[in-house]
Amino acid sequence: MGASVAGAAPSVSGGTTVLRRARTEPAYGAFTLLRVGFTVLPVVFGLDKFANVLTSWEGYLAPWIVGLLPFSAGTAMMIVGVVEVVAGVLVAVKPRxxxxxxxxxxxxxxxxxxxxxGFYDVALRDFGLMLAALTLGRLASAYDPAWGRRDHAR
Structure with missing residues (x-):
């Protein structure tokens, strides 16, 4: 999971477990909750761009954008789905x-x-999600080392 501010890496087998640490350290708990959420949700929504079970995603694409595309709105949403799955996996691997x-x-x-x-309410909700993603990024600077670093200098 990455090193903590204190330098003690969480361990699943013995020592400080991720769950115990998440319960006792509020900031680490918030980091873990946001990391799981921003891993699972983009992957689920991304995969649903291919199935349209949750909703018909093409309806969320602005008509002016559809007019610019050299392909259908359905194809565009499948591309969006791939990007969302990749983003979710990236959060799982390197939330920083x-x-x-x-x-x-x-x-x-x-x-x-x-x-x-017609979608201002959804835009407002997504603004809140964007703030949560930015919060995850800030928390990750404390709990997820930069590429090539094993722990923090803090």
Whole structure:
């Protein structure tokens, strides 16, 4: 999972477990909860872009964007699905960077949603999710070492 501020890496087998640490350290608990959420949800929503079980995703794509595309809205949403799955996996592997990818992706979704009427409520919800992704990125700077580093200098 990465090193903590104190330098003690969580361990699943013995020592400090992730769950115990999440219960006793509020900041680590928030980091863990956000990491799991921003791993699972983008993957689920990304996969659903291929199945359209949760909703018909093409309806969320602004008409002006559809007009710019050289392919159908359905194909565009499948590409979106791939990006979302990759973003979710990146959060799982390296939340320090993946959180900012998700935040940037959500910013793009917000721009899409506010450019035509009927989805301002969804855009506002996504703004809240973007803030949560940025929070994960900040927390990850304490709990997830940078590429090539094993622990923190803090």
């Amino acid at each position: 960077y993946g959180a900012y990818v998700v935040a940037l992706w959500l910013a793009g979704i917000i721009v899409n949603l506010v450019t035509y009427p």
